Amino acid sequence: MKHFVVMTGLTVLLTSTALAETSAKRIALSNNYAGNSWRQAMLQSWETITKPAVEAGIVAAADAFTTAENQATEQAAQIQNMILEGYDAIVVNAASPTALNGAVKEACDAGITVVSFDGIVTEPCAWRIAVDFKQMGKDQLTYLAEKLPEGGKLLEIRGLAGVFVDDEISAGIHEGVAENPQFEIVGSVHGDWAQDVAQKAVAGILPSLPEDIVGVVTQGGDGYGAAQAFAAAGREMPLIIMGNRQDELAWWKEQKDANGYETMSVSIAPGVSTLAFWVAQQILDGQDVPKELVVPFLRIDQDGLEASLETTPAGGVANVEYSLEDAQAVIAAAK
Template sequence: MIALSNSYYGNTWRHQMVESFEEAAKQAKQDGKIQDYIIVNGDGTTNQQMSQMADLILRKVDVIAIDAASESALNGTIQKACQAGVKVVAFDSIVSAPCANTLGFDFVQYQGDMAREIAKRLGGKGNIIIVRGVKGSAPDNDMYKGQTEALKEFPGIKTVATVYGQATTSVAQSAVANVLPSLPHVDAVLGQGGGDDFGIAQAFEQYGGAYADKMPIISGGGSSNFIQWWSERNRKDGYSTVSMNTTPGIGGAAFWLAYEMAKGAKPPRTMTMPVAVVDEKNLDEYLKMPPGTIVSPSFSQDWVQKTLLQAPAK
């Protein structure tokens, strides 16, 4: 039996991630590969996730795939799982427990790359807002590190506000709208994805003023609503940006990796997933995405076997 322990279920990205895990699990159960699977979602707190993990250990699941609320706070519980013979793969928001395999994204690298691209588009000068993601999570810390380290290369760029958007459209919109009246003119916004990009755009559109004709450069996080908005602005006034996002399809990859581990596979200790990139060259390819979804390929059992299990050890 394979279990998913998802610490947070409050944004589009996490919903899609859970759906991709469940889709793979249902297929595996239908094909007779697993007896059953369990999915538990949390409220973002480590205490609740520790309690849910303890229950999964008592239920003697074979593997727990965990999207963690904290990089370190769950290590003791994870160690207990390993000692009880339960294998653990931490993905997306990973952990530092030595007995867990990890399947993550290079958050520092890709957010640094996006920050540099936008800084170059600004000519190395201007005011920016940073909209952080899920407070306390490892991805938020890593993405913020990537952004701030990249911006050190551009002393002419000033961060005039830093807010938390919880990787959610409505929260990001409210957070940006609340600080805009007190800020000088904003030239760009660096978000973290999960739908915050469209919320940021909506905040500026509603604020209006100088932004009615010239919107700041907003880093895209792969949401379909933002891509639609971006395409319309591009046709209207040539609006240009770039979008990079972690793919919620990692849920499916995490399931198949857990399945292979349950069968005895010994994957590398650390594995890295690709990110999705959208720019004006491929923007039109994503215009038919359903509203409220995030750009993401799906990852099959075959992909996991060929790409993750045969990846060089790190």
């Protein structure tokens, strides 16, 4: 897959054309949830990239706000406050693809640019940046079919209920099962993309599941918790798809060294928030930006495990952050 290079030098940023057009512009991040390592990394990436941009005068502000609960009504109120505060652009990681549309439309009607990413919105006036989450789900079954051609019983761990990302990944997993009918999903729980939640949920359902679970399909942030639950129950360890979290990669490395355990890991990079920032800046700069932008997901295979683990901080997530030039390349590719 393509890897994007992080450009941190302010000289690189300042040599790009027409940046003075956005020097007085203020951008806000509306985030619906921060209760797992991916979201924490996403917010840290935003700070890492936007702080130098503000200091360099590329934009006047790039403030981040997170709601206390994953509630669309609370996030809608947050967006309405941002409208009153007079932000020029709002970057949104949404609690719902549809429930925020009214607030998003209010922002657009007020002349505010709205860019949604990860958890996108369907309101036509907004821009959308997403990976093909459905394909991410299907790819898990493609991998399982290669490693376990005889198939078998699967446990599905889903993310946050009602969120676009959860629905899309799950739909892709089920499409993958339909295309590989040697597999059967015999249980499903919500892990909320958090290893502690996933561990409790898997521990709760395991007694009702058959002994011969061959694989666990996941959404990210849940693989290590699933492994802990299987180990605590004394169950044979299935092939668990991982989600690029450091604890997952470290556990995988231990198992690989001990017994040759094989799997793969896939997730959207938390640094997609930085791509959304630069896309908003480019729109404010008057650039022609397509409403739909797609970025690749970040996949780690067996032979790339050690290198990825080495560069992933403890408690963090394998990540890619985006420069202005990366954003311009993504925009150009979409045209």
